Amino acid sequence: MKEKAKNIFSVFKWGDLIILLILIVSLALAIYYFAKPQEGGTVEIYLDGKLYRSVSLNQDTEIDINGHNKVKIEGGEVYMLYSDCDGGDCLKMGKISKEGGMIVCLPNRVVVKIVSGDLDAIT
Amino acid sequence: MAKLKTAFVILVLTLSVALLCACAKTGQYFIFGTFVDIKIDGAGGGSKLKEVESKLKELESRFSVALNSSEVYKINSAKAGEAVAVSDELLDILKVCEEVYNISNGLFDITVLPLVELWGFDAAFYNSFAPETLPDIEEIRDTLEYVGFDKITIDYEGKTVVKSDDRVKIDVGAVAKGYAVGAAANLCGSLKSLINIGGNIAAVNGEYKIGIASPREGKAYFGSFELKAGQTVSTSGDYERCYFKDGVRYCHVINPKTGLPAGVVYDDEERRYKNEENPLISATVITEGKYSYCDAISTALLLLGFDKGEKLLKELGLKGVLIKADLNYTAVCGLELTLK
Known part of the structure; x- marks a missing residue:
């Protein structure tokens, strides 16, 4: 398990993961706001x-x-x-x-x- | 490891681009004096949209009452007995008009234009402005003399139209939007798309949730149903293109037999126009393809009224919804309507 975690960190640096996280969160927010039906039109x-x-x-x-x-x-x-x-x-x-x-x-x-x-x- | 990272980045970028390309392409236009809304999914949607737009503009220039270059304008300005050459597309429309004229016992009639103009619903009319004076009943009765589908002769083989009176004028507006929806749907081919020309809607290769406009204040919409792939829907109502004068509602759908707007009667004793008691105010019909037919039938239903309209829908085996002024309604031929 530890070995696997080490593998991930050898491919991605902490900075990469933070950027990836920000991207995923903004994508999720964008989908939520665009797809959300608005009450009252x-x-x-x-x-x-x-x-x-x-x-x-x-x-x-x-x-x-x-x-x-x-x-x-x-x-x-x-x-x-x-x-x-x-x-x-x-x-x-x-x-x-x-x-x-x-x-x-x-x-x-x-x-x-x-x-x-x-x-x-x-x- | 660096290679793996590059591969991952490329994969994410490719997926994002693919996602963007697959997004629905939408187009909004103002054609046929109404709002046109088209949504096409999948690759090639953008170029298809342009094709549809130019086709719709071409059809408008052919069928418009107002443009002096249109085929309809040529027929309207022709003298009695003069053979006016018409295109195959206009002939297709005229054939449907003749069919629905017969089905509706003459209530659906494209020669009603002189009456439509008399009531102030000309091409420039958009909404809600009452004319200063209403047409006189005598004037209406005089106009009725040159209204009637039997006053035009269509030669389907020779591709001409001949009028029997100079004053006869046609307006294919009650069927052209449906025809245009069909033309757009055909152009979309295998792409999933939703075509909406002023409430004449076609579902192409997909299912869509369609709402029936609320004919009176109160609800956001009356109810909704699923429009399945290949189906088309059309609604005629007294709430669109209408005006009020002295508390009476006058809508743009004119009865070719009485010369009065749908839902309006003339009281001979009081010598004034009145709204009918609890008239049919909204008529929706759904057909499998047959786009122009669908459009024309909805107009015919509004003029037929609730009982005769319901009977006609059942006879033709068509799904539909008819709503009366008191908001009582009927959903015919198994249409599953979810009320709002």
């Missing part, structure tokens, strides 16, 4: 078809989208607080709170939607 903001920000619906915050739009999350509801687009249709779309709910600002190519933690998609 997640707000995803897309700009030009690409994910711009992803925030928990439970986290009250204001998100600025390149100075053109501002999304507000408050008390489990999401709405467009500000937009410099013509018409401001997105500002009139009201608040969304349910999974599958969506606010779109076509001129600025911004999509805000609520995705669920435990579903693959909503029909």
Whole structure:
């Protein structure tokens, strides 16, 4: 047994093992946070078809989208607080709170939607 | 020993790279006036995603009501008697439209566009803005004169469409999204993928947990079910693309016989529009493949109402869920729905 332990330490130095440990712990944490379904859903903001920000619906915050739009999350509801687009249709779309709910600002190519933690998609 | 260490490091790096490559590739787009969400697993997912995106854009440019280069636009601006040449893809769609028109006793009808526009649901409409004035009932009755699938003649061999009235206009929006889902699913081939075009969803080579949107406030979603590989699902509801005026809900699905939105009736005595008592507000249908058909059937169900809709699902042997305004529901043909 002692012989085996000696073998491991002859291949890896203490420093190597610490780095390995840090890597494993960060990987485990990353998997936990990415895979964990969030209660109450997640707000995803897309700009030009690409994910711009992803925030928990439970986290009250204001998100600025390149100075053109501002999304507000408050008390489990999401709405467009500000937009410099013509018409401001997105500002009139009201608040969304349910999974599958969506606010779109076509001129600025911004999509805000609520995705669920435990579903693959909503029909 | 140093060799063993190098080998170990290489192994870890290789595994990490392999893990990254195997990650799902996702794409989000705004096509067909709706949100498109595509997830493809496995190697080659990235390039496949690009292929799917360009295919969807091509289909949109072909079927759009608004783009003046589209085939649909050409039919809509054609004169009566003029033969408009159409592509095989549009013919495929028209065939499904004709089939579902017959199945639904004429309630699913793509010539409903003039009425859709009259109610203010044009291509630019997205959500919740009520027009300043509602269309007059007389105006609706006049428009009904040139609404009807029998006012277009489709020559499947000659590949043309002819209208019998200048004013006839079609909108294949109620079936094109389903068609596009099918085209995307076919492109994915053997890769495990999930295609979602505005709630028209296909499960390709994998099983996915799908939620039915909650038609009214209160729940995050109504219920969920497993969509198996090769299956597709579509939902039509009165809560999407709708507006309220004087307490009445008007949705974008228009009945081609009455000229009124689904769930709306006209009270001749009070001379005003009203919502039906406890109407069907959400209709979900699941089919094995047959993507365009699935999309069209869900629209037909919403117009048929709860009882006739349930009967039709049973006759066709299709799984589905129908939800009424009081949130009473039925799950048909053995669909296992888990309520939220």
